[in-house]
Structures are given as C-alpha cells and as structure tokens.
Amino acid sequence: MRNRKLTPYVLVLPAWTWLALFFVVPIGGMLSLSLTTGNVITGFQQTFAVGNYADAVGTYWEQILRSLLYGGCATLVCIAVGYPVAYWIAFRGGAYKSTYLLLLLLPFFVSFVLRTISWRFFLSDNGVVLGTFKDLGLLPDGFAVLNTAPAVVLGLAYNFLPFMVLPIYAVLERMDPHLVEASHDLYANRVRAFVHVVLPVSLPGVFAGVLMTFIPTSADYVNASVLGGTHNTMIGNVIQTQYLVNNNYPIAASITFVLMGLLLVGIFSYARALGTERVMEVHTS
Amino acid sequence: MSAALDTGDRAQAVPARPPGRARRRTDWGRWYTWAVLAWLFAPIAFMVVFSFNDPAGRHNITWQGFTLHWYANAFAYPDLNEAMFNSVTIALLTMVVAGVLGTLLGLALGRFGFRGKQLTNLVMFAAISAPEVVLGAALLSTFLMLNVTTGYWTTVVAHVMFCVSFVAITVRARVITLDPSLEEAARDLGAGPWTTFRLVTLPMLFPAVMAGGLLAFALSIDDYIITTFVSGDVNTFPLWIWGATRVGIPPQVNVMGTLLFAVGLTMAVINVVAARRRA
Numbered sequence: 368m369r370n371r372k373l374t375p376y377v378l379v380l381p382a383w384t385w386l387a388l389f390f391v392v393p394i395g396g397m398l399s400l401s402l403t404t405g406n407v408i409t410g411f412q413q414t415f416a417v418g419n420y421a422d423a424v425g426t427y428w429e430q431i432l433r434s435l436l437y438g439g440c441a442t443l444v445c446i447a448v449g450y451p452v453a454y455w456i457a458f459r460g461g462a463y464k465s466t467y468l469l470l471l472l473l474p475f476f477v478s479f480v481l482r483t484i485s486w487r488f489f490l491s492d493n494g495v496v497l498g499t500f501k502d503l504g505l506l507p508d509g510f511a512v513l514n515t516a517p518a519v520v521l522g523l524a525y526n527f528l529p530f531m532v533l534p535i536y537a538v539l540e541r542m543d544p545h546l547v548e549a550s551h552d553l554y555a556n557r558v559r560a561f562v563h564v565v566l567p568v569s570l571p572g573v574f575a576g577v578l579m580t581f582i583p584t585s586a587d588y589v590n591a592s593v594l595g596g597t598h599n600t601m602i603g604n605v606i607q608t609q610y611l612v613n614n615n616y617p618i619a620a621s622i623t624f625v626l627m628g629l630l631l632v633g634i635f636s637y638a639r640a641l642g643t644e645r646v647m648e649v650h651t652s
Numbered sequence: 653m654s655a656a657l658d659t660g661d662r663a664q665a666v667p668a669r670p671p672g673r674a675r676r677r678t679d680w681g682r683w684y685t686w687a688v689l690a691w692l693f694a695p696i697a698f699m700v701v702f703s704f705n706d707p708a709g710r711h712n713i714t715w716q717g718f719t720l721h722w723y724a725n726a727f728a729y730p731d732l733n734e735a736m737f738n739s740v741t742i743a744l745l746t747m748v749v750a751g752v753l754g755t756l757l758g759l760a761l762g763r764f765g766f767r768g769k770q771l772t773n774l775v776m777f778a779a780i781s782a783p784e785v786v787l788g789a790a791l792l793s794t795f796l797m798l799n800v801t802t803g804y805w806t807t808v809v810a811h812v813m814f815c816v817s818f819v820a821i822t823v824r825a826r827v828i829t830l831d832p833s834l835e836e837a838a839r840d841l842g843a844g845p846w847t848t849f850r851l852v853t854l855p856m857l858f859p860a861v862m863a864g865g866l867l868a869f870a871l872s873i874d875d876y877i878i879t880t881f882v883s884g885d886v887n888t889f890p891l892w893i894w895g896a897t898r899v900g901i902p903p904q905v906n907v908m909g910t911l912l913f914a915v916g917l918t919m920a921v922i923n924v925v926a927a928r929r930r931a
Contacts, residue, residue, distance in 0.1 A: 374845075375764035379772060382757035382816050389791060389813040390779050396794030452688050455681035465927070467685065469920055474692045476916030477699065480876045480890040481909045484897060485695035488702070494713040495698070528692070578781060586783030589876060593897070603785045603877075610789060610881065616796060623789040630783065 401620035411616060423621040427605050431625065434602040437516070438585025441523035445531035445580045446573065448524065453532045453572075454565075457539035468536070472529055479526060483593045486522055487513060490594075514596030522590035527583055531576035538572035539565070574641060582630055602626050696913065703906035710900035722903040726911070729904060735892035736908065738804065742888065743873040746811040751865035753812070754819025755857070758864070761820065762827025776817040787814055788881030795882065802884035810882045811872040818871065819864035826860030 401419055405411040424431070456467045474482065488494060490512045493501070500506040512518050542565070550560040588603030595601075602622065609619035702712050706719040727733050761772065779787075791810050795802055834856070838848040854861075876890040883891065893905055 371845075375760040375766035378756040378760035378764075379766070379768075382753040382820065383772065385753055385813060385816060386775055386779060389809055390787070391775065393790035393794040396797050397790040400793040400797060448688055448691075451681060452685050455685050459679070459681055466924065469924060470689055471692065473917065473920065474696050476870075476920075477696055477909055477913050478874050478876075478890050478893070480893050481699065481905065482695055484893065484901065485699045485909075488711075488713045488901075489695050489698045491711075491713045495715065498714060525691070528688075582781055582783055586785045587877075588785065603783075606785050606789055607880065610792060616793065619789065620793055623786055626783070627786050634781070 444524035758823025822864035
C-alpha cells in the first residue's frame, strides 16, 4: 500500500526535476543577474543594484509601450478575424469541421521564421503584389507596406491567429445548438440570440484566446525585426540585442523582468475578473 | 441551426422544393472563412511558387522564369545542411525525452491525487504561458552565471523544458477519459502494477503519447526565439534562415520550406484518411 501512495511522486519526479532546474531556478538566476553591476570584461558583481530597473524602464519605456500597443492591436485583429471563422466552422462546418481546422493549421507547418520572411518578400516594395499594382498605376511609386506599424501588427496577428480561433472554436463546438433555437422560439432575432446566448457561452474561449495571443505577440521580436524595420522595435528586440549583441546582461535581465511583471499583472487582474480556476482550466485543456 | 435561416425566407418558399435544405441565402460565413484561409496560405503559396523561380539577382521577389535548378541543387549549402541536420536531431531527442517525462507527468496528473498537484499545474501553466523571450533569457542568464558554454546540448535541454508541459497536457486529457475498470480487471487476473501498465495502460495511452511526442517534435523544429538564446555557435534551420536574410536568401530555402510543408501535408492527409477509415 505504501508503494501505491508513492507512485504519483515517482511519476512526476523526472519532469518536476527538469522544470525546476531549467525553468524555476533560471528565473531566480535571471533575478540575481538583474541585480548585478559590471561588464563582460571585468565580470559582474552581485550589488543588488535596483537602479538597473530604473535605467531599463527610463531608457526603453517607448519600446515597452509599443510592445503592449502592438500586442493589443494584434490581439484585437485576431478576435475580429478569428471569431467569425471559429463560429462558422463550429456551427456550419458540418461534416467538414476537422478538414477546415486542418486547413487553418496547415500554414503553420512551415517554420515561423520562414513564414514571416515569406511575407516580407511577398510584400516587398517592388515585389509581386506592390510592384504589380504600381505598374498598373493603382498605387503611387513611393507606397510601402514593409517597415510600418501595420505591417508588424498584421504579421503578429497572422502568426498567432490559430491561438485565438482554436479556444473559441472549442467552446462553441461544445455548445448545445438547441439553446439558439430556444432563443428563437422566445422571439429573439439573430442579433439578440447572438448577443444574449452565443456570446456569453463563447467568452471563456475568447478570454483564453486573448491570453494565448497577447502574451506571445507583445513579447515577440521576429515580426518587428523582419517586417518593421528599424523604427518599430519592440521590447523583445531590446532584450535580444542586450543579451546577445551588447552583452549588457544586468540591463537585459532587468528589462525581461519588467516585461514579465507587466504580463503577470495583466494575467492576475484578468484571472481576478474571471476566477483563476477558469483561466487555467481553459488555458491548459 | 436551420432556425437562424428561417426568418424572412418563407414568402419565397416554392412548394416543389424539398423541405428543409434547399433554400439558402449567400453563406457569407463560408466566403469569409475562405478569405481568411487565403490570407493564411498567401505567403506559403508565394514560398512554393518562388522555389521554382529563376531570379535575376540576389533577391528572389519577382517572377523571372521557371526552373528546377534549386531542387536539383537543394543541398548545395553545407552550412544549411548542417543546420537542418541539427534541427532534426534536436527535435528527435526532444520528442523522446519530453515524450517520456511528459507522459509520466500527465499520467500522474490524470490518475492520482497527490500533494503538490496544484503547484504542478501552476508551474506547467507558467511554463506554457511565459513568453519565449523570458524562457530563453532566464536560461541564458543561468548558464552565464554558472559558466556553462551554450551549444547543442543546452538547446536540447531548453527544448525539452518548454515541450514537457504540452506533452503532459495531451496525455492527461486522454488519461481522464480512460476506464479504470480495465486496469482493475487486469489486476484481478493477477497482473502486477508494471505488467498492467505495460499491457493495458500504455496501449490505451499510445495515441495521446504519439500526439504529444509529435507536438514536441513540431514545437522544437520550429523554435527560433528560445534557440537563439541558448544555442551558442550551433546553427539550426530557423537560425540559418535568419542569418541568411542579411545577405539575401538563396532559393534553396524556399525548396526546403516547400519540402517540409509537403511532409507535413502528407502526414496530415494520411491522418485524415485514417480517421475517416476508422469512423
């Protein structure tokens, strides 16, 4: 009997060890690194330099705000584009539901970086699309899509759309269609049926989708680098450059913590509004 | 759902029509869904078409003429081959290690109540929702402080770390639906815990284990952000493409992208056909 009680602990032990060593401990390591001073040549000393955080925020507040803005816009685009698709597949997909879902996921079999770079070539100033329109005189010669804010936002929305569609689809698919019929029997028109019956049921899916798109989009730097040029850098670009190019680790670690803190505050206020259990349940199932 | 379509259509209903189905207005939802799909496939189509292009200069962005040259010379870049090899082997290692660890974890979460279960769920939730930049930066910070040289194995470690929770969730979802009476029956027939696991539980879990493993493979081979932080001098396919953007991407990248897409497509089609057979 004692043996059986131990079983779950034996089962979780390897994964726990891995997650503790390479996820939990490193967060602590990064915290410690963010409170050091020094440089690569002289080494870093643990001085509990809280000033790093003030430096980081003071220097990069613009990128921080831009990340939240772009992430927020991309999330809104994902809702606007993804909700109707999820709705239509769930209610009208019929026998082809899984085929539509597969079609939706198929583009994501191509590597994330390659997909984004492919957009850049596709939309280049004199490429297949813009070049053709310019030749036909439909667009002015100087017109450009690349290296603008909308290019970054649309790139982000493109790359993370399935994370919005799938959770919304999952809740709508489980919904009993008789509820809608019942609302019609009670003289609700299509708009009212949607607002009062379908929308409330689908909200947990939307909330999960928002978490799953807003967090990665606001921290992404691939889209900003590939599609945004030099004037649309996001906080991810700063973190990457500070770590890997400038080797300015204390500032890099501080700015990463600022990003984490902002996202955590967001998630917690979100969870408070919804109930923690529900957020985690939708998110991890 | 037919009720939603009823309003207003009654006046024009013709008796000769079969009841129910035939009256339909334009299904805007269908058009919309196809438009979104077109958006999703646009860069992929571009990639595939331009893998056959014969570009004039360094930039493969306007159509010049058809050629199979890049397919014939798909493996002309030794660095690219090496990067591809690294990507595949790292993904396979990740699949196996994360597959085993995640399966055990998922089994424990789905089947047993134990102290620390909530905490485990919380850590998994955090590991899944933390942005990749944070995961990569945290690992690199720790490797730096411990003077660990980053490279191939640190990449494997990182990939297993972020894939394990995905496998666990996939397996847990399956464990919850299993009927425990089958295992009880096995025990009644004299099977020990290990035999029961091997002959009864594992075969029933197998589809979920495979799905989780493939998910880990896909996540690993596609990963760019975490990998840049922890891979040191080692190149992977996404990293190589990224580096090549500065000097102009050779059309071979389109070829490899197209081949990978074709493999994915084939697997997906086989999966759908197999599912149809079973149904």
